[in-house]
Amino acid sequence: MKSKQNKRILPSLLILAIAVLGFLWLEQRPSGTYTVETFVDGQTETRQFESLAEAKAYMERGDHRALVGPDGEVIDFTGAGIAVTPTGQVTYLFKDAALSERQSYVAGGTRLRLLERGQDHLKVSISGADVFVPLANMTLYPDALVKKRGFYEVRDGDVYHTVEANDNLAGTFLVGPANGTEEDRYYTENVRDVFDSPYQFASIASTSPYSAAELNRFLETLSDSPLKGKGAAFKDAESKHGINALFLLAVAGHESGYGTSAIARDKFNLFGFKATDNDPSGNAATFASFEDSVDAAANLFAEKYVTGAYARGPYPGNKQEGINIFYASDPYWGEKVAGTMYRIDRALGSAYYERIK
Structure with a gap:
């Protein structure tokens, strides 16, 4: 009678052990999936990966890609994007990567076009200038995740600039008369790319x-x-x-x-x-x-x-x-x-x- 009970108990214990091991494996495994967003010709393409290593390897093989974690946080990205300056304070613009010679300054909440990332600085473009800013306290958004972009637009023979920014810097305003009448949009930080x-x-x-x-x-x-x-x-x-x-x-x-x-x-x-x-x-x-x-x-x-x-x-x-x-x-x-x-x-x-x- 005792041997029959043991035969019944052993399979049950084995199943329980497998379940516990499976639970522990799932607990140690990162939850959710990793997403890589790729910005191509104005559109965003999405791929998902089960492991961080696979997602990172894929991201690094292409440009204009953003690696997003299971909770929606940006882990890393390649290529260009925007850097938003800290709210409530001015950010100085520098002529050099060493941040030793100031060129100008911009208000808090300004969106800078991100060109390159260094260890402690960023190379950015803003209002006709390619300059450098400190990396500290900047908020970075890769192109693949930027939903709204500033642009110049030719409309009814005039040039308008639509600015995307934080606080009261955003809006659309008239710049001047266009060289021609063809309506179009220009995504640039240099007005002279559009007209004189x-x-x-x-x-x-x-x-x-x-x-x-x-x-x-x-x-x-x-x-x-x-x-x-x-x-x-x-x-x-x-x-x-x-x-x-x-x-x-x-x-x-x-x-x-x-x-x-x-x-x-x-x-x-x-x-x-x-x-x-x-x-x-x-x-x-x-x-x-x-x-x-x-x-x-x-x-x-x-x-x-x-x-x-x-x-x-x-x-x-x-x-x-x-x-x-x-x-x-x-x-x-x-x-x-x-x-x-x-x-x-x-x-x-x-x-x-x-x-x-």
Whole structure:
């Protein structure tokens, strides 16, 4: 009787042992699968692997691939992508991989086009410049996982730039008139890959073709602007400091909404003077009048940006050349000012465009 019981118990124990071993094997084995996303001709192709080693080997055999873990985390990738700068602080752009010589800076949340990865640095492209940034605190996204991409677009004879970024940097804005009328999209960080952008690269050390009365005619079309009738302030500053009045009005339009911003209304500050990214209203300079603000801006541009310490080209420019290098953390400030100049000029008959095109 005892031997019969043993015969029944042994198979049961064997089955139990196999089950326990199987459970332990599954516990030690990575859960889920590993995914490799490949970016090809604007489309994403997906392959899945049971082991990390297989997935990594496949990823390394091709470009523009991202290795994603079972929980959706990016483990590694090949090829290009984007690097997002830390929110709440500026990121310096450097001319060299050693990060020893600064070129410019950009705001927190800026998307930089990732070109190469080093041990402690990244080579990136932003607003016409190929530069280097520290790797620390950057958030990296490979091309295979980037769902939205910034682009230039020719539409109705004009060039628009759609920017993908964090915080308030994203949006679509007018840059200037297109060379042709064919509608298309361009995925690039250099506006000159698309068109000449004449307003962006025309010298501000020049005279506007418009009188104070003509500037007032434009300002009268702005229903809520406190700058109505202030055209003489811009022409007087042009005459005194040699800085184009159309450019000055465009910067005031971009920076303060033609005097409608809180800083402009409370402090007569039309140009964002001393308005830092971390506390724009609190740190902004105060002026006695709009006229004083315009005069101070023209003086600054003449003494610091046309000549002087920040002179890298006497035009709005980008992060490679021009005023935008040092004046603003927004990498597309020069494009936005150029687009505002174009709007004003077009409303007044395009006399300035006829001069610079």
